[in-house]
Amino acid sequence: MPCSASTHPAPSATAVLPANGYAYAELAQPERVAAAALAEECALAISYNGLSQAVMMVTPQDLHDFVLGFSLSSGLIDSLDELYDLHIDGEGAARHAEVQISSRAFWALKRQRRQLAGSSGCGLCGVEALEQALPSLAPLPGGALPPAEHLLDLRERIAAAQTLARHSGAVHAALFVDAGGAIALCREDIGRHNALDKLIGALPGAAIAPAACFVVVTSRCSLELIHKAVRARIATLVCLSAPTALTVQWARAHRLNLIHLPHHSAPRVYSPAPTHA
Numbered sequence: 551m552p553c554s555a556s557t558h559p560a561p562s563a564t565a566v567l568p569a570n571g572y573a574y575a576e577l578a579q580p581e582r583v584a585a586a587a588l589a590e591e592c593a594l595a596i597s598y599n600g601l602s603q604a605v606m607m608v609t610p611q612d613l614h615d616f617v618l619g620f621s622l623s624s625g626l627i628d629s630l631d632e633l634y635d636l637h638i639d640g641e642g643a644a645r646h647a648e649v650q651i652s653s654r655a656f657w658a659l660k661r662q663r664r665q666l667a668g669s670s671g672c673g674l675c676g677v678e679a680l681e682q683a684l685p686s687l688a689p690l691p692g693g694a695l696p697p698a699e700h701l702l703d704l705r706e707r708i709a710a711a712q713t714l715a716r717h718s719g720a721v722h723a724a725l726f727v728d729a730g731g732a733i734a735l736c737r738e739d740i741g742r743h744n745a746l747d748k749l750i751g752a753l754p755g756a757a758i759a760p761a762a763c764f765v766v767v768t769s770r771c772s773l774e775l776i777h778k779a780v781r782a783r784i785a786t787l788v789c790l791s792a793p794t795a796l797t798v799q800w801a802r803a804h805r806l807n808l809i810h811l812p813h814h815s816a817p818r819v820y821s822p823a824p825t826h827a
Contacts, residue, residue: 589720591740594645598626599656601663609714609721609739610645612748613638616739617647619751623778625685627655630754685777692805692822693785696764700731701809701817705790708768711736722769724749727788729763742769743778750782761785764807771808776800793820 571585592610596603596617603626608616617636621627635650651659704727711733714721724745726735735756737748746767753760764786767775771789776797779787786807793801793810801808801821808821 587718589714589718589740592643592645594647596620596647596649598649598651598659600648601656601660603659606741606744608741608744611714611739612737612752613645613647615737615748615751615755616744617649617751618754619747619749619778619782620744621649621651621751623747623750623781625781626659627651687777687780687804689803690761690780690783690785690805693761693807695807695809695819696727696786697731698817700727700764701788701811704766704788704811705813707733708736708766708790712738712768714738721745722767724768725766726753726758727764727766728758734758742767742772743774745769746775746778750778750784753782764788764809766790766811771797771810773797773800776804776806776808780804780806788817 571587573583573585576582590610591607593605594608594610594613594616595605604620606620614636617638618630618633621633622630627633632652632655633649634652636647638645638647640646708723708725709715711725712721712723713736715723715738721738721740722742722745723736723738725733725737726749728734735749735752735758737745737752739745739748746765749765750760760783762785765779765784766788768790769775770791771787771793773794773796775787775789777800784806786809787801788809788811790811792812793808798808798820800806802823806821807819810818810820812818
């Protein structure tokens with residue numbers, strides 16, 4: 551068995567679904583009025599040791615997991631040992647997370663902010679900004695690919711695990727598949743990066759090793775998702791949309807197993823590179 555067996559909790563059931571939907575009228579027949587549930591979002595401001603770092607638009611479920619995962623996958627801390635305290639307050643459309651981190655991590659954060667201070671309004675510029683977009687990451691040790699049977703009917707099983715998506719749509723998911731091929735954790739969010747951050751933040755509390763078995767993302771596999779997976783030491787990433795050439799190059803260079811699961815074809819292993827072209 552390529553993955554280590556362990557016991558994991560059931561997928562997240564923390565989502566609080568709105569009781570009432572939002573009214574809409576049909577364009578061609580405005581007299582026909584119905585209601586639909588819509589995905590929720592809020593602005594979450596994140597501060598480290600009192601210093602404002604980011605404001606993210608997120609789905610307001612599993613925010614604790616999100617802040618933990620964001621801190622790890624963005625390289626703001628190297629491990630949870632460097633995160634001393636986390637408090638989230640606020641309600642409705644505005645929330646705030648205050649995070650206390652180690653002196654070493656806070657010094658590195660402030661140094662990074664000084665390097666990016668010269669960025670212009672046209673976007674990131676300069677050597678330091680490029681280093682943030684294309685960071686130097688420690689390669690993974692490399693791990694075995696999951697059994698092909700663990701990807702059978704995976705799209706259907708993902709749909710069944712996505713509580714929020716079934717209710718309102720408009721959300722992405724990141725999921726952890728365990729040694730038996732079952733979905734052990736599911737986190738959802740309006741942002742694909744946020745969904746993966748939530749999952750990364752949930753893994754330690756569930757006593758799940760990131761390198762065990764594999765993680766699935768329902769979205770396009772962007773380069774930033776590769777960065778997050780490598781930083782979190784995830785061994786295998788499965789994506790439902792085709793990767794770009796650059797994401798495949800980075801996955802291969804960092805020994806991250808990368809698999810694309812098309813709608814109507816067999817799973818395609820892009821990393822590691824095939825031995826026979």
